[in-house]
Amino acid sequence: MSLIKNSILNIKPYMAGKPIEETKRELGLKEVIKLASNENPLGASPKALQAIRKNVSGINRYPDSQGFYLKRKIAQYLKVQSSNVVLGNGSDEIIDIIIKTFVEEDENIITADTTFLEYEIISQVNNRKVITVPLRYFKYDLEGIKRKINKKTKLIFISNPNNPTGTYVTKFELEDFMVDLPRDLILVLDEAYDTFIDVDDFPKSLQYLSGQNKNIIVLKTFSKAYGLAGLRIGYAIASSDFASYMERVRQPFNVNLLAQVAATAALDDRDFLRKTRKVILQGRNYLYEALNKLGIAYVPSVANFILIDVGKDSVGLFRDMLKYGVIVRDMKQYGLKNFIRVTIGTRKENERFIKVLKKVL
Numbered sequence: 386m387s388l389i390k391n392s393i394l395n396i397k398p399y400m401a402g403k404p405i406e407e408t409k410r411e412l413g414l415k416e417v418i419k420l421a422s423n424e425n426p427l428g429a430s431p432k433a434l435q436a437i438r439k440n441v442s443g444i445n446r447y448p449d450s451q452g453f454y455l456k457r458k459i460a461q462y463l464k465v466q467s468s469n470v471v472l473g474n475g476s477d478e479i480i481d482i483i484i485k486t487f488v489e490e491d492e493n494i495i496t497a498d499t500t501f502l503e504y505e506i507i508s509q510v511n512n513r514k515v516i517t518v519p520l521r522y523f524k525y526d527l528e529g530i531k532r533k534i535n536k537k538t539k540l541i542f543i544s545n546p547n548n549p550t551g552t553y554v555t556k557f558e559l560e561d562f563m564v565d566l567p568r569d570l571i572l573v574l575d576e577a578y579d580t581f582i583d584v585d586d587f588p589k590s591l592q593y594l595s596g597q598n599k600n601i602i603v604l605k606t607f608s609k610a611y612g613l614a615g616l617r618i619g620y621a622i623a624s625s626d627f628a629s630y631m632e633r634v635r636q637p638f639n640v641n642l643l644a645q646v647a648a649t650a651a652l653d654d655r656d657f658l659r660k661t662r663k664v665i666l667q668g669r670n671y672l673y674e675a676l677n678k679l680g681i682a683y684v685p686s687v688a689n690f691i692l693i694d695v696g697k698d699s700v701g702l703f704r705d706m707l708k709y710g711v712i713v714r715d716m717k718q719y720g721l722k723n724f725i726r727v728t729i730g731t732r733k734e735n736e737r738f739i740k741v742l743k744k745v746l
């Protein structure tokens with residue numbers, strides 16, 4: 386008999402993108418680039434770095450448990466109240482807090498089958514049932530999700546845009562979906578990549594919070610556009626009622642001191658955000674053109690990564706690219722055997738990626 390809980394025994398561990406240092410060490414390489422975790426290729430926001438340097442000697446103290454200044458800054462930035470904001474140790478932690486706050490033992494959670502893996506993994510860790518609905522043409526199938534809703538459904542996770550496909554649910558599709566959604570169900574819209582959106586029909590999700598359907602939680606993160614993945618900080622925007630209960634569930638010091646000051650400063654770094662967006666949008670076009678020229682199929686993306694059909698086993702391709710010092714993400718764990726996901730990098734990184742891809746194909 387195992388001492389481990391049954392719910393834990395069957396969990397497939399999350400496989401993170403391979404770290405640069407590990408790759409250098411294992412393969413004896415000097416020049417390694419990582420395009421595997423949708424990180425910011427320009428580094429971290431300079432204003433955030435400055436704030437960290439200024440506050441680093443204060444780390445003998447516990448961080449502000451309420452995250453007062455950061456919440457206030459986020460509230461100003463998004464035109465909500467501080468009481469609508471819940472801070473987390475990355476939005477990963479917020480996902481956990483949401484499940485713990487809202488989902489009873491016998492209730493279930495619905496998401497897509499090919500989406501951010503943490504929705505399913507964290508649900509399993511909390512011993513909650515997950516129903517996954519296949520994507521349609523690489524997009525969330527909202528009609529399919531609606532058909533799967535039953536009396537025991539409490540939460541729906543939508544990654545918008547969807548990681549790893551880069552597709553998005555439009556304003557029209559989302560509003561159509563929300564019209565007759567059961568009142569006792571919570572919709573989570575994970576907008577980790579909102580900065581990179583360059584389409585007009587992307588939903589303005591915060592508007593829904595003050596509308597009729599208040600059962601909406603929007604997730605945002607500092608890990609991608611602001612370049613703070615290593616600090617671990619994300620947040621939720623929810624009704625102040627929801628937020629107050631989520632506050633009870635989180636650990637009192639879940640967001641560390643340096644993360645709080647860095648994120649507060651980063652929100653003022655409009656310059657860095659603008660630069661980042663420009664590099665990503667230009668990089669996206671460069672990669673599209675290069676892939677088109679090579680006759681390689683991909684899924685058009687509104688995020689800072691592209692899902693690419695490499696037409697053969699992607700684990701092998703991942704390893705081949707690694708030998709040339711380029712780390713990408715094979716999509717085996719996502720059930721897309723012949724696909725890789727590549728994060729858009731700097732111009733130089735993108736060129737190197739294409740060169741190496743050509744070589745190994």
Ligand SMILES: *Cc1c(COP(=O)(O)O)cnc(C)c1O
Nearest residue numbers: 475476477501548577606608619
């Ligand atoms: C990267 C990502 C996150 C961010 O996670 P953090 O824990 O904030 O680093 C959340 N959701 C999706 C869909 C992501 O791709």
